Amino acid sequence: MLDHAADDIDRGLWTDAELEGMADALDSLTAALRGQDQATVRRDVLVIDSERIDR
Numbered sequence: 399m400l401d402h403a404a405d406d407i408d409r410g411l412w413t414d415a416e417l418e419g420m421a422d423a424l425d426s427l428t429a430a431l432r433g434q435d436q437a438t439v440r441r442d443v444l445v446i447d448s449e450r451i452d453r
Contacts, residue, residue, distance in 0.1 A: 421450060
């Protein structure tokens with residue numbers, strides 16, 4: 399889905415509001431994958447390096 403979204407974004411088919419929503423969703427996803435929503439994290443099994451370029 400992200401591959402298709404990237405193509406659509408590149409062609410200018412997404413509004414600023416849609417881009418912001420996607421960025422927020424990706425922030426939430428990366429936080430969950432990092433285990434930041436859990437009380438304790440036993441060990442890292444997946445490292446995700448993401449950066450918002452709109453801030």
